[in-house]
Amino acid sequence: MTHFYEPAQGHGLAHDPFKAIIAPRPIGWISTISAGGVVNLAPYSFFNAFSSRPPIIGFSSEKLGDSLANARETGEFVFNLVTEDLAQAMNATSASVPPEIDEFELAGLERAPCRLVRAPRVAASPASLECRVLQVIDLTDLDGAPTGSHLVLGQVVGVHIDPVYIVEGRFDTAGARPLARCGYLADYAVVSELFKLRRPA
Numbered sequence: 001m002t003h004f005y006e007p008a009q010g011h012g013l014a015h016d017p018f019k020a021i022i023a024p025r026p027i028g029w030i031s032t033i034s035a036g037g038v039v040n041l042a043p044y045s046f047f048n049a050f051s052s053r054p055p056i057i058g059f060s061s062e063k064l065g066d067s068l069a070n071a072r073e074t075g076e077f078v079f080n081l082v083t084e085d086l087a088q089a090m091n092a093t094s095a096s097v098p099p100e101i102d103e104f105e106l107a108g109l110e111r112a113p114c115r116l117v118r119a120p121r122v123a124a125s126p127a128s129l130e131c132r133v134l135q136v137i138d139l140t141d142l143d144g145a146p147t148g149s150h151l152v153l154g155q156v157v158g159v160h161i162d163p164v165y166i167v168e169g170r171f172d173t174a175g176a177r178p179l180a181r182c183g184y185l186a187d188y189a190v191v192s193e194l195f196k197l198r199r200p201a
């Protein structure tokens with residue numbers, strides 16, 4: 001018999017397994033700027049890509065945080081790829097700090113300019129995606145009640161890749177050693193190896 005539970009009634013385990021089941025999750029390290037010019041950077045693992053033509057990505061904020069406010073206000077956000085080397089800095093940028101704090105400074109990260117949006121990108125990141133907001137979906141539950149989570153979807157309008165990670169015309173995912181969010185509070189994984197599996201004809 002499986003351990004079955006209905007989330008609304010509790011999971012019956014010592015720790016909620018939901019995020020350990022939906023794992024590993026890519027981390028969207030989201031840089032934004034407020035209308036007043038304050039820069040913000042924070043990690044989001046409720047993050048993914050949803051379309052390739054055009055490229056569309058999104059992150060979900062479970063609070064009324066600065067990334068959400070800035071994306072709503074300016075219609076722009078930037079994805080930065082988090083790697084193993086950047087784990088400590090990424091974690092530092094997740095601190096709950098007042099909006100006037102620039103997390104680039106907090107984490108000792110160098111900024112690099114974007115081309116099409118005002119927010120800066122993380123200079124040390126192997127790849128960054130400049131996005132314009134398509135929709136902010138205020139998520140509701142089965143009763144139509146607000147959940148407090150807000151899904152920000154954006155179309156990628158500009159892509160930066162560090163040439164070090166372009167090998168034979170391909171982005172070297174394993175070489176970049178991307179960090180992924182796993183189960184419980186402090187769990188992460190690093191992608192360091194790939195294998196090939198061709199789709200049936």
Ligand SMILES: Cc1cc2nc3c(=O)[nH]c(=O)nc-3n(C[C@H](O)[C@H](O)[C@H](O)COP(=O)(O)O)c2cc1C
Binds near residue numbers: 041067093
């Ligand atoms: C690896 C990692 C992933 C996170 N993913 C999310 C997420 O998907 N949604 C969320 O609301 N908070 C997430 N957080 C917490 C936010 O980063 C944190 O609340 C941060 O203060 C939000 O910053 P902001 O208000 O500047 O946007 C995550 C934290 C870490 C360390």
